[in-house]
Amino acid sequence: MAEISVKEKMAIERTKMPEQDALERSRNFKEVNLGLPLEWAVREAQRCLACKKRPCVDGCPVNVHIPEFLAKLADGDVAGAAQILRVDNALPATTGRVCPQEYQCEGQCLRGKKGQSVAIGWLERFVADWAAQNLAPDKAPAAQTGFRVAVIGSGPGGLTAAGELARAGHKVRVFEALHDTGGVLRYGIPEFRLPKRIVDQEVQNLRELGVEIETDVIVGRTLTLSEIREEYDAVFVANGAGLPMFLHVPGENLKGVYSANEYLTRANLMGAWMDDPCGTPIARGKRVVVFGGGNVAMDSVRTAKRLGADAAIIAYRRGKDEMPARKEEVKHAEEEGIEFHLLVAPLEILGDEKGWVRAVKLQKMELGEPDASGRRRPVAVEGSEFELACDVAVVALGTTANPLLTAAEPDLKLDKWGNILADENQSTSIPGVFAGGDIVRGGATVILAMGDGKCAAQSISEFLKGKTPKAPEKAA
Amino acid sequence: MFKVISNEEIAPQLHRMVIEAPRIAKARKPGQFAIVRLKPGAERIPLTIADDDPEAGTITLIIQAVGYSTKEIVATQPGEFIQNIAGPLGKPTDIEVWGKVVCVGGGAGTAVLFPLAKGLAQAGNELTTIIGGRSEKYVILFDELSAFSKQTIATTEDGSLGEKGFVTGPLKRLLDDPATKPDAVYAVGPVPMMRAVSDMTRPYGVKTIVSLNPIMIDGTGMCGGCRVTVGGKVQFACVDGPEFDGHDVDYAELAARQNAYQELDEHGCRLDAALA
Numbered sequence: 232m233a234e235i236s237v238k239e240k241m242a243i244e245r246t247k248m249p250e251q252d253a254l255e256r257s258r259n260f261k262e263v264n265l266g267l268p269l270e271w272a273v274r275e276a277q278r279c280l281a282c283k284k285r286p287c288v289d290g291c292p293v294n295v296h297i298p299e300f301l302a303k304l305a306d307g308d309v310a311g312a313a314q315i316l317r318v319d320n321a322l323p324a325t326t327g328r329v330c331p332q333e334y335q336c337e338g339q340c341l342r343g344k345k346g347q348s349v350a351i352g353w354l355e356r357f358v359a360d361w362a363a364q365n366l367a368p369d370k371a372p373a374a375q376t377g378f379r380v381a382v383i384g385s386g387p388g389g390l391t392a393a394g395e396l397a398r399a400g401h402k403v404r405v406f407e408a409l410h411d412t413g414g415v416l417r418y419g420i421p422e423f424r425l426p427k428r429i430v431d432q433e434v435q436n437l438r439e440l441g442v443e444i445e446t447d448v449i450v451g452r453t454l455t456l457s458e459i460r461e462e463y464d465a466v467f468v469a470n471g472a473g474l475p476m477f478l479h480v481p482g483e484n485l486k487g488v489y490s491a492n493e494y495l496t497r498a499n500l501m502g503a504w505m506d507d508p509c510g511t512p513i514a515r516g517k518r519v520v521v522f523g524g525g526n527v528a529m530d531s532v533r534t535a536k537r538l539g540a541d542a543a544i545i546a547y548r549r550g551k552d553e554m555p556a557r558k559e560e561v562k563h564a565e566e567e568g569i570e571f572h573l574l575v576a577p578l579e580i581l582g583d584e585k586g587w588v589r590a591v592k593l594q595k596m597e598l599g600e601p602d603a604s605g606r607r608r609p610v611a612v613e614g615s616e617f618e619l620a621c622d623v624a625v626v627a628l629g630t631t632a633n634p635l636l637t638a639a640e641p642d643l644k645l646d647k648w649g650n651i652l653a654d655e656n657q658s659t660s661i662p663g664v665f666a667g668g669d670i671v672r673g674g675a676t677v678i679l680a681m682g683d684g685k686c687a688a689q690s691i692s693e694f695l696k697g698k699t700p701k702a703p704e705k706a707a
Numbered sequence: 708m709f710k711v712i713s714n715e716e717i718a719p720q721l722h723r724m725v726i727e728a729p730r731i732a733k734a735r736k737p738g739q740f741a742i743v744r745l746k747p748g749a750e751r752i753p754l755t756i757a758d759d760d761p762e763a764g765t766i767t768l769i770i771q772a773v774g775y776s777t778k779e780i781v782a783t784q785p786g787e788f789i790q791n792i793a794g795p796l797g798k799p800t801d802i803e804v805w806g807k808v809v810c811v812g813g814g815a816g817t818a819v820l821f822p823l824a825k826g827l828a829q830a831g832n833e834l835t836t837i838i839g840g841r842s843e844k845y846v847i848l849f850d851e852l853s854a855f856s857k858q859t860i861a862t863t864e865d866g867s868l869g870e871k872g873f874v875t876g877p878l879k880r881l882l883d884d885p886a887t888k889p890d891a892v893y894a895v896g897p898v899p900m901m902r903a904v905s906d907m908t909r910p911y912g913v914k915t916i917v918s919l920n921p922i923m924i925d926g927t928g929m930c931g932g933c934r935v936t937v938g939g940k941v942q943f944a945c946v947d948g949p950e951f952d953g954h955d956v957d958y959a960e961l962a963a964r965q966n967a968y969q970e971l972d973e974h975g976c977r978l979d980a981a982l983a
């Protein structure tokens with residue numbers, strides 16, 4: 232197609248994302264963002280200036296070849312764009328939706344310096360969705376190495392590693408503790424932000440590649456890491472950070488008080504929102520208060536709204552600018568009528584005579600001097616306590632490492648938070664055992680977990696070079 | 708998918724099911740449980756692993772059909788499948804050699820008690836077992852428990868079998884007689900029973916261990932839904948328990964939390980009234 236001049240590129244305004252109407256979507260679980268039409272996507276891609284320094288690529292944790300895939304898309308060659316994307320990013324349909332782009336690729340985009348960045352995330356999503364519809368998934372490579380690799384956990388870290396290892400010709404088996412795959416992608420992030428068909432499709436692609444997935448295996452309980460090591464030539468551990476943090480204020484064990492993990496698991500993994508009579512129940516509050524300001528808090532409060540709450544309220548210790556949630560989620564939440572109580576800290580959860588939550592007691596905060604993280608530290612305002620009525624409260628403070636797996640492995644070195652220590656190749660203190668994702672980083676992001684999974688897969692192939700497989704593949 | 712090998716009704720609404728689950732059969736120790744999900748869309752519910760046969764690759768569950776999920780599970784016929792069974796979960800029982808031990812089981816709790824009692828007996832403890840039920844047909848596993856107990860006592864509320872009354876009757880006698888005073892008591896059953904037993908043994912200073920049964924989802928420490936307060940500290944029953952020192956448990960909180968989903972509708976209405 233004809234060259235577009237820089238001037239012409241600069242004149243194109245950033246595309247809008249078609250969305251479900253805010254009022255309507257606040258009562259259903261369908262995806263908020265509807266996706267770009269092809270013409271809009273191509274036009275948006277044409278805004279990219281193909282900068283020499285490629286700041287966007289530096290902003291992406293896995294260094295997606297952004298200008299290259301955008302150039303193909305700008306030419307209308309979606310298949311070409313998809314091919315470039317898939318080299319760096321195993322789950323682009325997911326990252327395009329959930330990456331905090333404003334801090335990563337788009338945060339560095341040159342066009343964002345004077346105006347609005349290229350909508351890299353939306354374009355990544357567009358290309359990935361198109362590819363899922365139009366391109367056949369990879370098949371297992373003909374040449375198999377005979378090595379067997381175990382992957383523990385089927386979150387984004389484990390799924391990415393499994394795919395890369397299978398493409399390298401290893402026989403891969405994924406062990407997952409829950410009854411379904413996807414980790415946080417399935418039990419945490421709600422349908423309206425990441426439709427579960429995307430996780431299903433990715434898992435299906437892995438199966439096509441010959442990856443075996445065994446659910447209901449809790450490593451550390453059903454099998455130990457040591458037992459797995461006896462049978463497999465290498466192991467990648469990506470069991471996430473699945474231990475919820477609580478506030479440790481009085482009243483936290485009242486009925487109607489949930490950790491975000493429990494609340495979202497009931498809603499997402501167990502399908503409590505589907506009105507299935509035999510399904511798992513959830514307290515559908517009329518007034519729901521959620522503590523926290525991250526993605527987990529936004530997901531919880533927006534779920535509460537969709538479950539029918541008249542008032543779904545965020546209570547956060549700092550100000551709106553300090554919220555760690557993706558900016559798009561905060562914007563969507565505001566549009567959906569989520570109420571924000573900023574600069575408040577919980578003192579107590581108050582119950583009725585039957586042991587149900589009836590209100591939360593909050594204290595106002597002021598922003599003081601910046602702390603070590605550079606964010607201004609909230610300081611309590613004396614005498615500012617007040618009560619906020621609610622019938623459900625959700626604690627969304629974040630998660631830490633779950634010791635179920637690691638407690639059984641004294642040789643596996645951990646840091647003081649219980650995370651597994653891994654080097655830049657994702658190797659742990661046990662030879663042949665690699666680890667990545669949230670269990671190494673603490674609560675992090677999808678793309679970082681995927682990056683670790685990819686890196687670990689390469690390290691594992693490297694580690695296996697010159698070795699003999701433990702159990703030569705039995706003829707099936 | 709986990710194949711049901713056999714399914715027999717051993718008391719009204721109480722089923723013993725043997726199920727193929729080779730990995731769990733191999734790993735399981737007394738005191739541990741599994742999370743069972745019958746089919747897509749069904750709830751995940753915790754059930755104690757009553758017994759295992761690692762050779763045959765099977766586990767035994769003893770299930771009281773009290774509500775939706777348990778009724779559906781016990782309706783599964785031999786040859787049919789259970790979609791998901793994950794385990795073994797929870798800390799295994801700390802099988803200590805105490806000397807004289809009294810094991811107290813109430814209702815379906817007797818099923819949870821059975822593997823503990825067996826483990827304690829195998830370790831060389833001298834067991835007196837007290838099991839209670841509403842009437843004769845609800846007293847379960849009497850013969851099985853008698854096989855390794857020095858003495859087995861049944862109590863029924865209507866006197867149709869054994870002693871009329873509650874399990875605490877014979878327990879009090881055993882505590883009061885220096886010749887039979889136990890070195891430890893294990894109690895598993897409905898919350899009011901575990902509470903009554905703990906209250907009774909406290910003044911005697913007899914170590915009392917109970918197995919708690921809060922509502923659970925994952926059973927791996929991920930959701931925190933199973934939290935209980937023990938000795939003023941919040942514990943997750945699925946990973947820190949399910950067994951705890953009976954003298955330290957906040958039973959009122961446990962009982963309240965267990966009933967949460969029965970009371971849901973009422974709860975919403977009360978808030979309306981409060982805000983009106």
Ligand SMILES: Cc1cc2nc3c(=O)[nH]c(=O)nc-3n(C[C@H](O)[C@H](O)[C@H](O)COP(=O)(O)OP(=O)(O)OC[C@H]3O[C@@H](n4cnc5c(N)ncnc54)[C@H](O)[C@@H]3O)c2cc1C
Pocket residue numbers: 329330331383384385386387388389406407408409412413414415416419420448449450451469470471472473495526527530557633635636667668669670674675676677678680
């Ligand atoms: C509600 C919520 C919203 C989020 N939103 C975003 C977002 O918008 N953008 C973003 O980038 N990040 C987000 N995150 C963070 C992101 O989801 C995580 O960083 C990422 O999922 C980590 O991937 P992982 O593969 O390391 O672990 P996980 O996704 O946690 O997966 C771990 C898997 O291992 C399984 N497992 C655990 N223990 C065992 C065991 N012993 N044996 C076998 N299997 C085991 C678990 O069941 C799980 O399936 C969010 C997190 C939450 C909770």
Ligand SMILES: Cc1cc2nc3c(=O)[nH]c(=O)nc-3n(C[C@H](O)[C@H](O)[C@H](O)COP(=O)(O)OP(=O)(O)OC[C@H]3O[C@@H](n4cnc5c(N)ncnc54)[C@H](O)[C@@H]3O)c2cc1C
Pocket residue numbers: 740752753754755756768769770771772773774775776777778815818819919920921922923949965966969
């Ligand atoms: C660690 C553990 C081990 C258990 N082992 C066994 C066992 O070996 N055999 C057995 O029959 N049961 C056992 N239970 C109890 C069993 O999990 C519940 O009976 C079951 O979840 C009820 O589900 P439902 O859908 O059939 O009943 P629901 O319709 O949910 O409830 C029916 C009744 O059961 C009560 N209930 C609900 N959930 C629980 C619960 N988790 N614990 C106690 N009461 C509950 C309700 O208050 C109600 O009165 C165990 C529970 C735990 C936590």
Ligand code: SF4
Pocket residue numbers: 290291292293294295297320326327330332335336337351352355678
């Ligand atoms: S993976 Fe995430 S950070 Fe990287 S380009 Fe895609 S959306 Fe941006």
Ligand code: SF4
Pocket residue numbers: 278279280281282285286287288297298339340341342349351
């Ligand atoms: S920084 Fe922005 S404009 Fe420059 S190459 Fe990257 S996406 Fe294109």
Ligand code: FES
Pocket residue numbers: 922923924925926927928929930931932933934943944945946
């Ligand atoms: S059942 Fe979820 S933490 Fe115990």
